[in-house]
Amino acid sequence: MDWNFIFFSAVKIVCVIGAVLTMFAYSVLAERKISAFIQDRVGPNRAALPLIGSVPVVGRFLTRLGFWQPVADGLKAILKEDFTPSYVRKVYFWLAPAIALIPSFLTVAVIPFGSTLGNPNNKMVIADLDVGILYTFGIVSLGVYGIVLAGYAANSKYPFLGGIRSSAQMISYEIAMGMSVVPLFLIAGNLNLGKLIEYQAHHGWLICYAPVSFFIFLVSAFAETNRLPFDLPECETELVAGYNTEYSSMKFALFFMGEYANMIAASSMMVVLFFGGWTFPGLTTPADALATGLLHIGIFIGKMLLLMLVFIWVRWMLPRFRYDQLMDLGWRRFIPLALANILVCATWLWWTMK
Amino acid sequence: MQDLFFYLFAFLTLLCAFLVVANPFSRDPVTSAMFLVLTIVSMAGLFVLLHAFFLAAVQILVYAGAVMVLFLFVIMLLDLKEEQRRRFNGFGVVTGVISIAAIAAIFVKAIFESPAPGGDATPTLEGATKPLGRMLFNDYVLPFEILSVLLLVAMVGVILLSKKDLK
Numbered sequence: 466m467d468w469n470f471i472f473f474s475a476v477k478i479v480c481v482i483g484a485v486l487t488m489f490a491y492s493v494l495a496e497r498k499i500s501a502f503i504q505d506r507v508g509p510n511r512a513a514l515p516l517i518g519s520v521p522v523v524g525r526f527l528t529r530l531g532f533w534q535p536v537a538d539g540l541k542a543i544l545k546e547d548f549t550p551s552y553v554r555k556v557y558f559w560l561a562p563a564i565a566l567i568p569s570f571l572t573v574a575v576i577p578f579g580s581t582l583g584n585p586n587n588k589m590v591i592a593d594l595d596v597g598i599l600y601t602f603g604i605v606s607l608g609v610y611g612i613v614l615a616g617y618a619a620n621s622k623y624p625f626l627g628g629i630r631s632s633a634q635m636i637s638y639e640i641a642m643g644m645s646v647v648p649l650f651l652i653a654g655n656l657n658l659g660k661l662i663e664y665q666a667h668h669g670w671l672i673c674y675a676p677v678s679f680f681i682f683l684v685s686a687f688a689e690t691n692r693l694p695f696d697l698p699e700c701e702t703e704l705v706a707g708y709n710t711e712y713s714s715m716k717f718a719l720f721f722m723g724e725y726a727n728m729i730a731a732s733s734m735m736v737v738l739f740f741g742g743w744t745f746p747g748l749t750t751p752a753d754a755l756a757t758g759l760l761h762i763g764i765f766i767g768k769m770l771l772l773m774l775v776f777i778w779v780r781w782m783l784p785r786f787r788y789d790q791l792m793d794l795g796w797r798r799f800i801p802l803a804l805a806n807i808l809v810c811a812t813w814l815w816w817t818m819k
Numbered sequence: 820m821q822d823l824f825f826y827l828f829a830f831l832t833l834l835c836a837f838l839v840v841a842n843p844f845s846r847d848p849v850t851s852a853m854f855l856v857l858t859i860v861s862m863a864g865l866f867v868l869l870h871a872f873f874l875a876a877v878q879i880l881v882y883a884g885a886v887m888v889l890f891l892f893v894i895m896l897l898d899l900k901e902e903q904r905r906r907f908n909g910f911g912v913v914t915g916v917i918s919i920a921a922i923a924a925i926f927v928k929a930i931f932e933s934p935a936p937g938g939d940a941t942p943t944l945e946g947a948t949k950p951l952g953r954m955l956f957n958d959y960v961l962p963f964e965i966l967s968v969l970l971l972v973a974m975v976g977v978i979l980l981s982k983k984d985l986k
Contacts, residue, residue: 488878557849596948599876606884610856613891617849625895636885643880656948 475590481573481626487741489725490535490775496777498531503781509534517690527715545714553711555620557618562712562719565611571604576733577659579743580751581764589743589762598659599651601734602643605689609635610692610709611723619711627707630697630788634688637795642685644803645678649738652775666749672739677806679739681799683775686731688795690724693780699790732772733765740768822866828864835861847893853889859883873948 469697473727494509501508505712511532517524527533549558575597579589609632613733649671650656653664688695696709709720743761756813786794835858841850847959859882866875 555851594872596872596876599880603876603879604882606880606888609884609888610891613895617891617895627933629892629895632888636888637883717946802912 466552476590476593478574481578481591482527482570483727485570485573485729485788486722488729489722490539492725492728492773492777493538493721494531494534495773496780499532499774499777500781502776512537514601518638518660539718542715542718547714547716550711551648552619552620554620557614557656559716561611561615561618562716562723563611564614565608565723566719566726568608568611569723569730572601572730573726573733575600575658576730576737577662577742578765579734582755582758582762583751589658589758593657593659595657598646598656598738601730602639606635606639607731608689608723608727611720615708615712615720619708621711623706623740624708624710627710631691631708634691634695634697634791634795637792638685638688638799641681641795641799641803642689643682644800644807646738647803647807648675648678651807651810651814658737661719662737665741666744670739670741672738675739675806675810677802680737681803681806682735684794685799686735687776687779688791690727690731690776692724692728692776694783694786695791696785728773728776729769732769732776736768736773825865828861828868831861832858832865842959848897852890852894855890856883859887864912873951912935 498508500506512531512533513524513528514533514536516528549555574591575594577588577590577593582588582589583721592600612631612635613628616624616626616631619625650660652671652674653661655661655664661671687693691697697703709717712720743765745764748757748761748764835854838854839858842850842854859878863875863878863883866872881920
């Protein structure tokens, strides 16, 4: 065993999880601020730390921005009473939040979030797998268990219906999602995500080659993360928050964290698949210096934050679909469209190769 | 290191598989289904140790991620209490023993007929996506297509059964 490798992997894992947790906290704040902007409100502007809040200009500015709100939210989630209703199935009730959270952290492992840092062998990806994308889909498909078990564990009707809905919805959209990315790999000829970025560095971003794929992937990602046009597992008006009705305090926060971590993973996946990962027009060679390496990570995070903005923006602009409309869209529109997309792409590649 | 992981995953697979069929603590079908998921995931671990990354990923994606979720879906929609009360089924035991004997016979035959592992036992299918695809679509294309037709037949049958008013 190579101790150097183990050490650097451990450092990368800690940094990535730290980054995802920070982004989770501040994407909740961004969500609240942007929704406030869209609905013509102010949003969180009161939470302040005692000393920093009274610093003349900066303190007031940060408070108005809601910069300390995530701290207050986190404290509230931890300090609130953790109530377990007497009729729940205890084991699953405790397991479900963890099962919901773990897969979203595991998907981040194969995402190349930068080129290299310092040493050219020090790739900025935790696990450089040859079957990268399949690993991601496998882990994402495990995410449904958290919600289904939460619904089952609660042992009451609304959560149960939410759990059943989520299992049907997530399986349906996984199919469309999986088929939407096939053209990308036909074009690039490799399942490894690092190689995919390399291809995009030389030939341009894949969204130019496969815009239909991007469209299907984006909509399926909304469905997979249970975000608003498709948040039927927790639809408030029909299911009083669905699978997380019986949950309180930190367990509820874990579900919430899982949803946002899923959003972060989906956005970074889209950056890698369609927007060239860490590359940028003019910046296509892997970094040889520390500064360019950091710049590449910055570019990646910038692209990812833009896609997160799309997620948030869509949530507050579109009304919720009805359940039969959701199924109809998944099975009767997207799956045929994805199949046709594969066929067209394969034919075109076959034609141009001759 | 490899051996340690092999024994760990093999033990987990066997333990979880045992708990699927005979769990002393719970007769809840959902618990059985969740242990089946764990069995599948530990088998994927065994595939990884054989360097069959593609098979491992597909195992988790298809079986743990899709098939078992549908199992759960069906179990949750059925009446669970009746299943928990059911004790013993003579017909089931007899057919079970016969099928286990048949499968065991096939395994024993396969093990005795396979060549003994030589000194160099390292797997040759590194990152097996391409060789696997070549094999499926060149050497084994007929069985592959027959299997897909079989699946199609099953699907058409299910749709036919689920239609309420047959003309």
